[in-house]
Amino acid sequence: MTVQLKKPAPAGAVAITAIDRAGFAALAKTLPASTRRWLATNGFSGAPDSFCLVPDGEGKLVEVFAGVAHATHPFALAALPMALPLGNYKLSDQGLAIDAEAAALSWELGGYQFDLYKPRRREPATLVLPPSPEAQRGLAQATVIAATRDLVNTPAEHMGPEELAQAAQLVAKQHGAKFSAVVGDALLKKNFPAIHAVGRASTRAPRLIELNWGKAKDPLIAIVGKGVCFDTGGLDIKSPDGMRQMKKDMGGAANALGLASLVMALKLPVRLQVLIPAVENSIAGNAYRPGDVIKTRKGLHIEIGNTDAEGRVVLSDALAYASEAKPELIIDMATLTGAARVALGAQLPALFAKHHDTARDLVDLGFKMDDPMWHMPLWAPYKAGIESTIGDIVNTGKSALAGAINAALFLEYFVPENQDWLHIDLFAWNDTARAGRPIGGEAQTIRTLLAYLEQRFATA
Template sequence: MLPNLVDAAEGEAVSLIPLSKTTLEAWRAAAVPAQRAWVEAHGFAAESGRTLVLPGEGGRVAAVLVGLEGPLDIWAFGGLPTSLPAGTYALADSVEAETATAAAFGWALGGYHFSRYKGPERAPANLVWPRAADRAAVERAASATALVRDLVNTPANDLGPAELATAAEGLAKEFGARFSVITGDELLTRNYPMIHAVGRASSRAPRLIDIEWGDPSAPKVTLVGKGVCFDSGGLDLKDAAGMLMMKKDMGGAAHALGVARMVMMARLPVRLRVLVPAVENAVSGDAFRPMDVYRSRKGLTVEIGNTDAEGRLVLCDALEEASSETPEIIIDFATLTGAARVALGTDLPAMFSNHDATADALSAASRRVDDPLWRLPLWQPYNRLLKSGIADVNNAPDTRFGGAITAALFLERFVAPAVPWVHIDLYAWNGADRPGRPKGGEAMTMRAVYALLEERFGGRH
């Protein structure tokens, strides 16, 4: 499943020796004098991500030292498949499980290349599956990450609402899940007016993608993902710079599908549902307008303060549908606000929740698996900013302050108060190449969310 991890080497594999600053001295004490001198001459101090090739006889590579910050340092291994010489590498069997798993996962991510339009400059080096690694966990997380990256990297001309639905259908078929989709004017017939309003201006019809999987008697888990396949801003048109990366505005949908893949691969004992409102926010004579008012699926009327705040509009109908079944948890993913990026930067997704115990558990899971997010408050006094003079709520406050919070407060109105709900506002993108994290689409918080679901529901039978 992961092409740059192999079961055995063809010939002798080069040894990888992971070392932290605390274990380096013990290795030096046991090393032969020539290797000890080589390490001293090159000033290798086991800094995270730094490597040192140890020469062997006849010009061969005897081993590679890899600096680690700690046992979970995934990214120390992320650059190795493309920075080390071609060939096959292996960890010693004595490497502990946490480090072995981190090495395999980092290696898998480091071998990723979005090759739909352009091949890689070189084939990545291989790693023999470490004996102690949790292979199932690595395959789940790496394949889900590749799915997210591939979807987000695909430009909008090849990934519109129909193509996103096709990708979701393929995932459903792979795991024997039920798939359905509501398309175009049928959204009005079936009472999803906000999804229809946002997507109707495009020549590519809006739709609501729906996947169901698992035992009907198992606890219900519902994932919702924002699937805006391209966001022009609508009539409140973005400028060229603002529109440049808007192919990634379906990153929330990609994450919902990625977590679904992990859940189904692990066969967690849950009843999973995935809802993805898939649209293109375009400009035409049929585009929705600023100051229009629409009645949502819930019945609340929404005044359009800004057509570029469309993500929360498509999500509100999907969240109302998700809440109608009273699942044990709803988690939505969305590339929703620039305000979250101003507050937390591009690498740290914002998390909101109406349920403290769930938020605390997800925060703990994110720290445990080193998949960061940061909770921001659902600060109720800011609901005043969403007031409308002619409707129940306005989708876009007339202020630049607290934008991530007011967006989350808008969504909260469409979630049943008794249902634990998590909203994750993420960037889904790497702005520059880093080891294991190439420039382009990126998966964020998926491993943390999966860890929460596994902890909460994995022991149920």
């Protein structure tokens, strides 16, 4: 851990004064003249993710000034752990009073490095915080976010359907959840034909991973995550550029496990069913083909317009299965469409919801928590674009327009009309580096969804 919870801080811990732009001018007036001149010389103005080391007359570091966006920003201190000299640091009493949860979360994520194959370039500095439930919560979130990133960052050679199942089994063991998996041809016997069809061409058997947790009396929530561990595009093969990062096509599953881990760690009064259809979309003589018609668990027949639209096919069986238990809420998370990225970019997941008021609440909550999403419509007239002439539905639209909406409408066929449901089309990847968010796998929307579930079900 790059954050230690103890009181008092060790002797010699260097104080960090956090301040935003708005408060810096007022704070500067209270500082010794020599400190003001030093900060001015170094151009420090309280800008987010900036910092200035302040020495004493002998050149020894005695204080750090850090610019932050605001006191509760989840990445408030994330620029510091890998930039400050090694040693212990503490938050000073002057400047902004950084929220303990934000401090622990941001510092821990600021020290995140994916080091499975490449040694760390250096160890992070250590922040010492007084013990508190808020700081513990921040650390819990950081631990889960780091684990989510690790899953997405791990190459497909070491993160296939079996390895993803092992990761889910470890999560189940940590929290006392029940783990099970339906593997290979057993998917046909258990009536998950769509998952089997997509994954059957790989030498690594497809499977439906399931976790169950909680008390029977509590409201049931189903969390479904797309677990396509590598996506060649199938017979409609992707270009080399399009295939390059397809290890991340199980980012929905990683985020679903992350959200479930937080729900269980914080012991929300709910029951959880976590479902991950885990496959590798490969090319072989038995690969499913464009033009094939695939039967689904729900009984609907999917015409395959393109084998590279495989995520919605595997999710169809998982959503139908989740719906059978009539949960209070279904949340599915998937790296589903490039169209959502064209519309919203890498940092803003697309949210589709059965209820507009729920969607608006989530958008507002996401911006408040700096873990955003953006509402897009389940525009019913577009269903005409995914009608099939030989099946019930086709897995591609009749044009390239509204691709993210078409995919969401496709999934809606497998969710009963009266079933509350959220669909999140996310990227699960940072394509540019920001403080605490290196290029690579990312957890998106799980902090917002956790807060929403707490608000909705904490008193259930």
